[in-house]
Amino acid sequence: MQPGLGRRDFLKVAAATGGALVLGFYLPERPLRGAPPPAKSGPFAPNAWLRIASDGTVTIVIHKCEMGQGVATSLPQLLAEDLEADWSKVRVEFAPADKAYYTWLNPQFGMQFTGGSMSVRGSWDMLRSAGAAAREMLIAAAAQKWQVKPSECHAENGEVVGPGGKKLGYGALAAAAAQLPVPQKPPLKQKDFRFIGKRMPRLDTPAKVNGSAIFGIDVKVPGMRVARVVRCPVFGGKAVRFDAGPAKAVKGVHDVIAISSGVAVVADGYWPATMGIRALNIQWDEGKGAAISSETISKHFHALSEQPGAVARSDGDAEAALKSAARVIEAVYEVPFLAHATMEPQNCTAHVRKDGVEVWAPTQGQTFIQQAGAAITKLPPEKIKVHTTYLGGGFGRRVETDVVADAIEISAKLGVPIKVIWSREDDIQHDFYRPTSLSRLRAGLDKSGRIVAWSHRIVSPSIMSRVFPMMVQKGIDHSSVEGATEELPYDIPNLQVDYHLADAGIPVGFWRSVGHSQNAYATECFLDEVAAATRQDPLALRRKLLGKAPRHKAVLELAAAKAGWRTPPKGGRKRGLAVAESFGSYVAEVAEVSVDKAGGVKVHRVVCAIDCGKIVNPDTVEAQMQSGIIYGLSAALYGEITIDKGRVRESNFDSYPMVRMVDSPAIEVHIVPSTEGPGGVGEPGTPPIAPAVCNAIRAAVGKPIRRLPIRTVHA
Numbered sequence: 001m002q003p004g005l006g007r008r009d010f011l012k013v014a015a016a017t018g019g020a021l022v023l024g025f026y027l028p029e030r031p032l033r034g035a036p037p038p039a040k041s042g043p044f045a046p047n048a049w050l051r052i053a054s055d056g057t058v059t060i061v062i063h064k065c066e067m068g069q070g071v072a073t074s075l076p077q078l079l080a081e082d083l084e085a086d087w088s089k090v091r092v093e094f095a096p097a098d099k100a101y102y103t104w105l106n107p108q109f110g111m112q113f114t115g116g117s118m119s120v121r122g123s124w125d126m127l128r129s130a131g132a133a134a135r136e137m138l139i140a141a142a143a144q145k146w147q148v149k150p151s152e153c154h155a156e157n158g159e160v161v162g163p164g165g166k167k168l169g170y171g172a173l174a175a176a177a178a179q180l181p182v183p184q185k186p187p188l189k190q191k192d193f194r195f196i197g198k199r200m201p202r203l204d205t206p207a208k209v210n211g212s213a214i215f216g217i218d219v220k221v222p223g224m225r226v227a228r229v230v231r232c233p234v235f236g237g238k239a240v241r242f243d244a245g246p247a248k249a250v251k252g253v254h255d256v257i258a259i260s261s262g263v264a265v266v267a268d269g270y271w272p273a274t275m276g277i278r279a280l281n282i283q284w285d286e287g288k289g290a291a292i293s294s295e296t297i298s299k300h301f302h303a304l305s306e307q308p309g310a311v312a313r314s315d316g317d318a319e320a321a322l323k324s325a326a327r328v329i330e331a332v333y334e335v336p337f338l339a340h341a342t343m344e345p346q347n348c349t350a351h352v353r354k355d356g357v358e359v360w361a362p363t364q365g366q367t368f369i370q371q372a373g374a375a376i377t378k379l380p381p382e383k384i385k386v387h388t389t390y391l392g393g394g395f396g397r398r399v400e401t402d403v404v405a406d407a408i409e410i411s412a413k414l415g416v417p418i419k420v421i422w423s424r425e426d427d428i429q430h431d432f433y434r435p436t437s438l439s440r441l442r443a444g445l446d447k448s449g450r451i452v453a454w455s456h457r458i459v460s461p462s463i464m465s466r467v468f469p470m471m472v473q474k475g476i477d478h479s480s481v482e483g484a485t486e487e488l489p490y491d492i493p494n495l496q497v498d499y500h501l502a503d504a505g506i507p508v509g510f511w512r513s514v515g516h517s518q519n520a521y522a523t524e525c526f527l528d529e530v531a532a533a534t535r536q537d538p539l540a541l542r543r544k545l546l547g548k549a550p551r552h553k554a555v556l557e558l559a560a561a562k563a564g565w566r567t568p569p570k571g572g573r574k575r576g577l578a579v580a581e582s583f584g585s586y587v588a589e590v591a592e593v594s595v596d597k598a599g600g601v602k603v604h605r606v607v608c609a610i611d612c613g614k615i616v617n618p619d620t621v622e623a624q625m626q627s628g629i630i631y632g633l634s635a636a637l638y639g640e641i642t643i644d645k646g647r648v649r650e651s652n653f654d655s656y657p658m659v660r661m662v663d664s665p666a667i668e669v670h671i672v673p674s675t676e677g678p679g680g681v682g683e684p685g686t687p688p689i690a691p692a693v694c695n696a697i698r699a700a701v702g703k704p705i706r707r708l709p710i711r712t713v714h715a
Helices: 070-081 098-103 124-146 170-177 203-212 270-279 287-291 294-304 320-323 366-377 402-414 424-429 515-533 538-545 550-563 620-638 690-702
Strands: 011-014 023-026 048-052 058-062 092-093 154-156 159-162 167-169 224-230 238-243 253-259 264-268 281-285 310-313 327-335 347-353 356-361 384-388 418-421 437-444 451-460 496-500 574-582 587-597 600-611 666-671
Touching: 048 070, 048 124, 048 170, 058 070, 058 424, 070 124, 098 224, 124 159, 154 402, 159 170, 167 170, 203 224, 203 666, 203 690, 224 270, 224 402, 238 253, 238 264, 253 270, 253 402, 264 270, 264 402, 287 310, 294 327, 294 437, 310 320, 320 437, 320 451, 327 515, 347 402, 356 366, 356 402, 366 384, 402 418, 437 515, 451 515, 515 538, 515 574, 515 620, 515 690, 538 550, 550 574, 550 587, 574 690, 587 690, 600 620, 600 690, 620 666, 620 690
Parallel strands: 058 092, 224 418, 356 384, 451 496, 600 666
Antiparallel strands: 011 023, 023 048, 048 058, 154 159, 159 167, 224 264, 238 281, 253 264, 310 496, 327 437, 347 356, 347 418, 437 451, 574 587, 587 600
16 A cells, blocks of 8 residues: 655656657656656557647546446546646546556555545546646647747637737647646646536446447457356355266357366357356365355354454543443444445456457456456466456446456466356355444443443454455454444544454455445444433434534534424434445435335435535536445345355345335435545445434334344334
């Protein structure tokens, strides 16, 4: 993990000829080992962020993945703002996988990777400085041509305007500007923004509407064959033997081979590969995993929760304060494993040659693909060329390289391009799941009902132990306790959070909002229990506890006001609220819910308020809040992966349902104007929705919802 780097460290010109200006970056204090020097000729350099052609076309290279979150528009807005570009001439390309440049230019992660709601907030200064530097070079080129001072010129809508109103377009100036030195401290705009903060139409919409956008599943390569892979239904199991004959008898099937993850059927297309799989007879060694069930996992977690864990946060002396408290309230909250269920099933196309590998993938982690490819082929990572396509949803699932490894391994064995496609059943039953988690909470109250102690014990598998083991320190995986530790905003004098890193034997991975998704549910629902026990209004209690957290308090009050918290809803509905900080943003949500006589839950309305600091595109913020709410609502109402004899019971959307349009609530999003630094928006909408809905249900039926999913409830 690299430390944050300022924009001054990034700028260096890569001069170009041939009528194009190419602006690139390097890190002068951190040499790029193995990196080529900045290009001094040619229309493009692999370390370039910006390309301006002689016809004035501005091509912006995006180092993040577009999975529906809108970065293919918001990131160009940042660069175009300080470039003073003509938006109608802006084009976007996805960056190649290049350790020498794009890895080091992601200092938050130290790799080429999209996640953590970091795309905009991690690129703000870098991309604005790129645009500003290019603008100053273009102005200097025009000033030279007109033999005037640069201060007598300014840039405007893709042109440089000089004395007397004369103009030169960026295309006409590109070649001359490319010969000039880059300013090391280009001034950034401070006002009169044309793109930042504006509702700009998404650049990727036309291609997605007319079908020309290429997702991973759309990739076609000459000579390509399609493969499906059968994995052992029990996690950790492996194939002992199989009969390839019946599968090879299927028309269109070419090969049936054993690979590391299972057995692959390779065919002309997806359907013959599927028919080949159905004809296979495989004998599995299920291994120790066959003894695992949801019940055994829950029993193990409950036992661990009775014992102290590794301390993740300790303020005052919570145990002593609990012992001396006038009253102690205790509850246990549980959440299940969750699948990602991306709209586009997992897929990857790979072609392994002797001198290198090409991979076409809807990926969130180009660096991970290069590492996986290098491990399989023994080639250097730079020999693994990654073509990033559009992603049909990510949610953290496409960080993983399991499907990539399948495609590379099959192609290496057969010597032809291979596209691996998963079925929905493959996707649901062989995921890296959001961890199941158990939270044991205790609150100590004094005689007046004030909270004087708070204890939160978390039992959960660790994602980081597998992905970034060096980040697990002293038994603490921060991703498992986030939202319950530093981000918990309440002013409680004695507070302790401890953690048991529990291996459940089920693969776990990053899921939209990661640990915040389960910990916001537990903490916000438990706080409502305290409010009910002390006969306090949930909003009033939170306001008392948020004296040192003004941004939390502001979004909470805004959401409550817009929802009409003080006015009882009609039609037997009840309201619940929750607030959470995650990924640098502050979000409060109020849910309006009804419960019918059969226990069926209907969420009618959700009011959301967000403070994400400075924003680029309000439309993107609103869309991401809506998306995060629907995603989290699906998990809260229905989402559950259950394990029986080491197998996942759920298989498709009939057994792992999503919120459908008929069930979707009306969603209102209110953005708090802010001059604070930018926060993330891809994930922060998800954590508050489950507790807001559960708190509304508690208000309706008089009892808390301590286990998800909700499904049906009864008083």
